[in-house]
Amino acid sequence: MSYPKIIKEAALEKLFHTDLSLRHIADELGIPRATLHTWKRQYQMIKNDSETVETPAESWTPEEKFAVVLESATLSEVELNAYCREKGLFPGQIKTWREACIRGNQPQDKNLRREASYQQHKRKISTLERELKRKEKALAELAALLVLPKKVRCPLGGHRGRLIALAERQRVVSLIREAIQSGARQQQACEVLELSSRTYQRWIKTGVVSDGRVTAIRPTPVNKLSDDERQQILAVCNTPMYSHLPPYQIVPRLADRGIYLASESSFYRILKAANQLTHRGNIRIKAKSSQVRHFTATRPNQVWSWDITYCPSRVIGQHYYLYMIEDIYSRKIVGWEVHDQENGDHAATLLERSVWAEKSVKSQLILHSDNGAPMKSIMLRAKLQELGVVSSYSRPRVSNDNPYSESLFRTVKYHPRWPSEGFANLDDTRLWVKAFVQWYNHDHRHSRIKFVTPQQRHVGEDIKLLKKRQLLYRKMMQLHPARWSTTTRNWQHEPVVELNPKHHKERNVA
Template sequence: MDQRPLASRPVPANKISEQETQVILAVSNEPQYASLPPSQLVPTLLDEGIYLASEASFYRILKAHNQLHHRGRSKAPTKTGKPTSHTASGPNQLWSWDITYLASRVKGQFYYLYLFEDIYSRKIVGYEVHDRECGELAAELVQRCMLREQSFNKPLVLHSDNGAPMKALTMKAKLEELGVLSSYSRPRVSNDNPYSEALFRTLKYRPEWPSSGFAGLTEARDWVENFVVWYNEKHKHSKINFVTPAQRHAGQDGGILLNRKKVITAAKKAKPYRWSGDIRNCEPVGSVTLNPDDIQSESDQAA
């Protein structure tokens, strides 16, 4: 092979000629084809018994002639913007809420669990089970949650996804009346509400979860009530250093963790040979951020 940089080389036999290039451009811009990307256009032409070039050649030629823009009637894909971040340094500053289906024993029939969670403490601050999904029920519940938590006249952000009840006019009006700032997941982004999703996952993976469904609305409500008591009062949550949500919500986590540290330190002093490194982490978890810059860290925090 002649490797001299200035040597003239024969044109490859498979190179598309200028005339063929112009035909490809003309066909690509015909009205019936103008909306089709090459991945659709080439098969369409083949169905008509026409082969001009490969799909890759169509892409290359259209790109070279600055015609490889979005083709079609739909909007061009856009990058999803960075979501707004919210940080909670204490309870009742940042809540998350969502609705999940609870299957009944009747095929196709569901009950709906409305659940509000404090992101800082992970405490369930409000919940109800209904036989329908609507903004009016959610609006009534959030007001009761705030009354129970005495969180009126305090800055509170409420995060949710973009479901119909979340954006219902009744719910929006109630939040505005209560002075609550709404925060929503980005459209078509499935992991922007990780705290509620993680909580529902915990709920549905409990050993006593009725896999065959609930016999009725009363049974569903009783089951959820028992779960909430367990979750808030007994469940030592791994993401808040194994204190219960109720303990952290009440500001007791610092004292509990300090006491643990004293116990472990004394044990290490008594039998130092049993430790090869530092003692267990007994520091309280600090502030919690919704939609941090590091998305992976949020998923880790919420799990």
């Protein structure tokens, strides 16, 4: 049986240019294996008997194979077959070489991808190992810190600089070292025991020793007051003239008499050491208030502040109403009245009397108040316009925009002679307020105007008085310079007073 030539060529091509076995090719093409053996032997004989000794195609160099691929790339199937016969090749060989060219860079790409994947996995493993070590270290530290408080009866927390016994220091250092060896950090172990890390480092730097402050020999300060001077200060504070006054009132009064014993802070310190600084009276700490409205006074009768407050009677539910006007520059009470009711008519009458008394009609006087009904009544507004007074009001629902009047009423109601049981009647209330105004304007040294009386500042006498105090302090500083760290107390006259100053921290006006 004869086979077509094309089948014979296909069989020989697969036989010599593929990895398929002879049996597999025979079964695939349906050709007996003996026939394939015959074709193979004949082909080999023809190749051996050929006159031209040619290099087998499989022995060609890569450059030659690449040239064949380029030359045959644009050929049709018929032209390719003719080209193969001319070169002694099979179309399958050229196809194999073409695929090899296409796959030429594929092994390198695979290696790069494999290397990149390997590096990525390596980094991931390193990250996981670091995370594992960190968690193991954190667990060890947590265990050490949980055990540490159980070994201490109480932590070392307390006020800064307190003395710690030597035995307690040694025990604490031992416990912290044990916790550090168990995996805890020094900072964390110290925090558990409420001990500063710097304190622990200082203890272990030169060995744990006792606190040197216990056995320290300290020299006597050169500016220390003598025992006689301290006793003199106590004696002055306990005299009938000054026994009811605090040191900040005593010191200016002594200075006005040409006497200087010590600074105000020294008075407080000596009284405290003698256990004579116990709080007296009903005065409470005043909460600071935000300040928004802004007015400036550089002379008396420029800015006034006024308000109304209750004066309790001895009858539950009955009150008297105290109307009071204050000059914020001098802190002088320029007008007051007590009535059994609160209305604008009484306010207008009081304002008119005060303006005429201070000779401030049509002087562009500013009157500041809150938003109460009497303050905004028609009668008072008409009187303000008639007298040429400019009105000013606090912000709605803001109770601390009128600090001078609030401070004045605080001084009134916390005065030692304020009747806690209430006033007997309206006349009794007026008599008490009259005495208070006389004391406040002419005897009370106000802390915000350098401890001069409001009347002295109102008429300008404070300037001369403050200069006298300044000269006295300078003289005493020259006599005992070691008792002043920098300079003498500031007795300078304050030329400007502001109502709710802008862009300043809130200042106490009491």
